Amino acid sequence: MKRYRETTAVDGLSITLQPGEVVGLVGPNGAGKTTALRCISGVVRPTDGRIRVVGYDVRAHEREAKQRLAFLAELPNPYELLTVWEHMQFVAIAYGTEDILKDRGEEILHRLRLLDRRNDLVLTLSKGMKQKLAAACAFIHDAKVYLLDEPLMGMDPKGQREFLEMVRETASGGGAALVSTHILDTAERVCDRILVLSRGRIIAEGGLDEIRHRAALDGGRLEDAFLTLTESEETAE
Amino acid sequence: MSRTSRVIRFLFWRRTVNTLRRLRQSPAQLLPILILTPGVILGVMIAVGVLLIPPYDAAWAEDSKRFFTPFxxxxxxxxxxxxxxxxxxxxxxxxxxxxxxxxxSELDFLFPAPxxxxxxxxxxxxxxxxxxxxxxxxxxxxxxxxxxxxxxxxxxxxxxxxxxxxxxxxxxxxxxxxxxxxxxxxxxxxxxxxxxxxxxxxxxxxxxxxxxxxxxxxxxxxxxxxxxxxxxxxxxxxxxxxxxxxxxxxxxxxxxxxxxxxxxxxxxxxxxxxxxxxxxxxxxxAFESALAATQRRHAIWQAFRKADASSIRAAQLAGRTVRGNPYGLPRLGSGSWALVAKSLVYGIRSSPWGLIIVALLAVAPLGVVPLMEGHERLEGVMPYMPVLMLALVFAWSQRVRLNVREEFSHLSVLKSLPLSPFSMLLALLVVPAGGFSLFLIVSGSAVAESTSLVNGPQVYSVLSIAPALYTALGSVHVCSGLLYPSYDPGLSKGYVADLALTPVAILVFLLVAGSAAGALALTGAVWAAAVAGNLTGIAATCVGLGVAGFLYDRFEP
Incomplete structure (x- = not known):
């Protein structure tokens, strides 16, 4: 649970990610998605409850837990006065993975089409390119859990496809990802499991069929189920 | 060396080097620094020198100490x-x-790192x-x-x-x-x-x-x-x-x-x-308390980059309890009056404390001016009060540029309104001109009524032409805002925008203030100064807004 004075941002949230799993976190604006991801990443502390990452308690063993996490913030702001490569270097130093930076960093930049901009200052990049850089930084170290907050915002379609492939590859390699997104098509396509969050609580959880079932729909897309669930939640409130 | 200190040192070093490289490649930023830095260093060296040198005349020093001890x-x-x-x-x-x-950036990349x-x-x-x-x-x-x-x-x-x-x-x-x-x-x-x-x-x-x-x-x-x-x-x-x-x-x-x-x-x-x-x-x-402040400051900084005053204020107010009035915009009329009403509501809502302080400052002369009586130097300022007021109108009218650029950042809304450029631009001027004139009239009258040291007819002549003078000057600054709409925080563009039409503004100022001063000198009557100044001011405003309307029609940001 995370409470800010009178406001309860996240309440009774229980998420377990299995290795190899990509889980989507969807919900209307202000549902508590970003707060949930910030709590798991150790940026803020939950008011109540425990978070464990690969067996490490985020509160008691913060650095060990963070070492196994990769967090991509919503609308990230990379350091503008570093070059693209220096930014990768900086993140590699922070995670202690400089030894693998040369090969891995270049490969990631190549895949996200940033390699030719490696010596440019971040302030010369467009919004989408900054998003790609932040995404690239998330893949520099061998994280076990990826926390991705609106990762596709501002990315071009090619970048989006490449990024999602990287997420799937990571999952195939035994990693797990929790992806917060408003793009329901993507969630439907990429995620193995979906959590629907509303007013800080999970109101539905499971694969697409289970979500449809929970929304009492026979067929249709995730968008229909999502709208039915969130609207009925608002009406109930 | 710990990983944290390596990260901090790496960031500091690379960002410093890149800043210097960038400065070297950008004359617009480098030139002002090259001009200002030697002056600052010289000033500091002189001050340090003064503090370090031994006293050159001990007897005079003792005298000066005796003189200053009572203070x-x-x-x-x-x-x-x-x-x-x-x-x-x-x-x-x-x-x-x-x-x-x-x-x-620290929030996004340092906080989640191990x-x-x-x-x-x-x-x-x-x-x-x-x-x-x-x-x-x-x-x-x-x-x-x-x-x-x-x-x-x-x-x-x-x-x-x-x-x-x-x-x-x-x-x-x-x-x-x-x-x-x-x-x-x-x-x-x-x-x-x-x-x-x-x-x-x-x-x-x-x-x-x-x-x-x-x-x-x-x-x-x-x-x-x-x-x-x-x-x-x-x-x-x-x-x-x-x-x-x-x-x-x-x-x-x-x-x-x-x-x-x-x-x-x-x-x-x-x-x-x-x-x-x-x-x-x-x-x-300490960290968690800094999260909201970090995001608020980042939003303010982004707004500063756009130099949009309303975005800056909106970012400053984010997270605060600013309630709207339940009755919507005041109904002042139709058409361009909607813009006047919007500016009025925006001004009141964005800075209620500022308005209270301005209101107190306006009536402060009633208390402050009597306290100045009996002090020779302070009394010496009083006869120049009309000139100071005119200077204040000239200086303050330049704020219109900010208002205009702020409005033009919402050009897609403005251009789609069924209003003539002239009435729209006039509507944009009315609230700043009215607000400032009200302040000047209240504070100027307070000065004139609380002391006999100022020349009453001169003060009231200035006050009577203040709205027209402000609007006339404002119309020139609207043209400036239309010629240089993008106010880059970089120094070069800002200087150009601010200086470009200043000579025209000075000319308008001399015409309006000069006609009022001439009428006052010839007749000695405040009403004559008011008529002459207001007629010239209104004429100058019409010409200024006519030119601005022409520019507005062709304006594409």
């Missing part, structure tokens, strides 16, 4: 008030949870302390150097150093205390916003009470400023605000034998170290 309490009181104001403003910022913030948070906090605090040391060094230097010139023998080198350290430690202690308040607030249930509001009321009430007290003293036949100084030098105030008192004592140490510089420094050092350690002990609450 010890005055100097001490002024410094005490300044320090109190600084401390109160820091606490106020803490209550609004805005005193400790990080960079948005590095030591206390070390990041320590680095942040060390950077702030360094900045504080440099700022206080410069400020204190420019205060102490003149003091050293007039009292050279007793003001030794140690005094200058100790006073600078004292001011620095005082500022650091006050900042640390504020950060503790901010951290405690974020960890607890209570919001500091209500307390911040009460603090503002307290400061406002204190100022009004002080002014009323001074006027009361004067009415009783006493010297009002002496009463204020007696209050500020009382033991009660000294002990209640001990750090302020200690620093104020250090400033006047050369005039007072009783000040123990070493002892004062030791107390201030202990306060700074203890409060700093307490902040570090509260690493987690």
């Amino acid at each position: 010890t309490d005055n100097v001490r009181s002024i410094i005490m008030v300044l320090l109190l104001a600084v401390a109160l403003s820091l606490i106020h910022r803490a209550l609004e949870e805005d005193l400790l913030a990080f960079r948005q 590095i030591s948070l206390p070390q990041i906090l320590l680095a942040r605090m060390a950077t702030d302390y360094l900045f504080c040391a440099l700022t206080t060094f410069t400020l204190v230097l420019y205060v102490l150097a003149p003091m050293r010139i007039v009292m050279p023998s007793t003001a030794g080198r140690g005094w200058a150093l100790a006073t600078w350290l004292g001011v620095m430690l005082f500022y650091i202690s006050a900042t640390n205390l504020g950060r503790l308040v901010q951290a405690a607030l974020s960890a607890g249930k209570w919001s500091g916003l209500a307390a911040a509001k009460w603090l503002r009321f307290f400061a406002l009430g204190l100022s009004i009470a002080l002014l009323v007290g001074l006027l009361w003293d004067r009415a009783q036949g006493r010297e009002p400023f002496e009463s204020a100084i007696d209050l500020l030098t009382s033991r009660l105030i000294y002990w209640a605000f001990l750090p302020c008192g200690l620093v104020a004592d250090m400033f006047v140490a050369p005039l007072s034998e009783s000040v123990n510089l070493g002892g004062s420094l030791a107390i201030l050092l202990a306060t700074a170290v203890t409060s700093g350690a307490a902040v570090l002990a509260l690493t987690r609450p």
